[in-house]
Amino acid sequence: MESRVKECVAGIYADGWSRIVATMIRFTGGNWDLAEECAQDAFAQALRTWPTSGIPRRPLAWLTTAARNRAVDRMRRASTEAAKLREVAATEPEQAPPDTGDSDIPDERLELMFTCCHPALNLHAQVALTLRSLTGMSTAEIARAFLVPERTMGQRLFRAKQKIAHAAIPFRVPPAHLLPERLPAVLHVLYLLFNEGYGDPGKTRLSREAIRLARVLTVLMPDEPEAQGMLALMLLHEARRPGRIDANGDLVTLEEQDRSLWDEALIGEGLEILDRALRRRAAGPFQLQAAVAACHVTAPVAAETDWRQIAGLYARLALVAPSAVVDLNHAVAIGMAEGPEAALPLVDAIAGTGQLDGYYLLHATRAELLRRAGHPAKARDSYREALELAPTEAERRHLRNRLRLVTADPGRGGR
Structure with missing residues (x-):
């Protein structure tokens, strides 16, 4: 039973961490540290109690409730001053949740993505906060992934959260008229995470997490062809991963890769998603890059790669994203x-x-x-x-x- 519980909790953690953290950030009024601590406590509580009580019918709901209860307990034990402030707040009329404009997307993970990638934060802060809040990686793990001291990464995370608090950055999906401005930052950070894991065999977890989050984004924003283009690009690159490194750990160039090692299922999925995006006739940078990747993976052998078509795609890319x-x-x-x-x-x-x-x-x-x-x-x-x-x-x-x-x-x- 214990091994089954661990397996179940690990599976929920991969996708459920970000959902619980997003819910708790809203519940605690934007206290990111408390939200993350309560989410972590909930998973620890599940590992302690589920082996005897059994896995609940709705484990994610159980974990969310446990995290919320933990937050309530923590807030009740807070300082007298904070308690008085809460009492004052409790006497005021309940306010409606933040307006999300024309967006009717209910999943708070998207709100978490857009908050982590707010343009008021610098790129380093966006990446660090995305990894911490959306993947559940520890500060030490993030620091190792980016080859910086844990203290440095801790400071980046602290400053990012302080910036969100002091600048009153709202925890919400931007209104529809701001999406074109904000979405590129989200896509950029997710693709940066993918590349960080794709370029270094020791960081493959980053690529997997980027693909997982890209899938979430395309589900939550199904009408954004650039989000689909980015996911297609990731999948077409990931499909070639088995051929990129040989048995000795050496890099194998695209021309020299054994194409029989490529993942045909990922190639098929990537091509289908790309085709769906391109049918909208609004090709952006990620769709054009995915089209280049498609030229490579559909060539039966390297010598038959259509390099003239690839050159044309890059010429077009230079116009839209020089x-x-x-x-x-x-x-x-x-x-x-x-x-x-x-x-x-x-x-x-x-x-x-x-x-x-x-x-x-x-x-x-x-x-x-x-x-x-x-x-x-x-x-x-x-x-x-x-x-x-x-x-x-x-x-x-x-x-x-x-x-x-x-x-x-x-x-x-x-x-």
């Missing part, structure tokens, strides 16, 4: 479609702006193009620059292998 990274990806696609000589001037122009000086993929891309164009000495220099900036050991090993390849066979050219 950035140096998009320009770099566009250059890569041109290099694959027309040859490295066509792409090298574009990459050199991007490098000349200085916008991507610390971005290892700029130097790695230049190195690959130089290698394919038959300039091994210049390629070695760019590989070394990329190696100094690569963020993970898997990426560094890959670059060392490329550097050894061009050093051992300096005359090697082509792909």
Whole structure:
């Protein structure tokens, strides 16, 4: 029974944590710390009592009630001053819940997402608060995931919650006229979380959590094609995860991946979601990136990838979401479609702006193009620059292998 309870609680925690925290934030009047503590206490209480009392018929409701009871108890034991303030508040007429404008979405997880990703918070705070409040990760776990001291991450979380309190940031879904302004921040943070887990094999939990939250977002906001596009993009990338790292832990490039290892179910789901989004004829950045990913996963072999179509998609992406990274990806696609000589001037122009000086993929891309164009000495220099900036050991090993390849066979050219 005890093992069954643990399994049940773990399953509920994955999806139920954010729902309970969201409910408790509203119940406690915006006290994020108390909300999280009471949610944690509720799960601990379930582990203690369910082995003897049995798993309740509605476990999530049981946990929510337990958290609410714990909050009431905590507030009753608070300081005299706080108690007096509550007594004053209790004598005032009950106020209606915050107006959510034209939104009729009942699930408070969406409110939690939009509060965590409010534009008044900086990006670091948005990411940290999203992880803590929506995934239930501890401060120590978040700190390890982002390679910062636990104290630093604790300070980020504290400042974010203080900002919400002092700036009176409302806990609600923004009115309909503000959604276009706010939704990109939510999408950006969720995709950032996904990339953090996708780029480092040791952080796969972040990718799973990002996909889970993206699924929640598309269910709660079914008429937002960009949310669907982001989920499709995540799924199409995640489908390739089994082929990205070999048995030795080394990174495998897209061209060299064993496509039989890719997850066909995720590919099918991602393509279906992308098709549904594109039918709305309002293609945004995530839909266009997902369309690029679709070109890769639908090509039966790497040599049959439609690089001209990919270049066209990146050209369109550069119009709707211009950035140096998009320009770099566009250059890569041109290099694959027309040859490295066509792409090298574009990459050199991007490098000349200085916008991507610390971005290892700029130097790695230049190195690959130089290698394919038959300039091994210049390629070695760019590989070394990329190696100094690569963020993970898997990426560094890959670059060392490329550097050894061009050093051992300096005359090697082509792909």
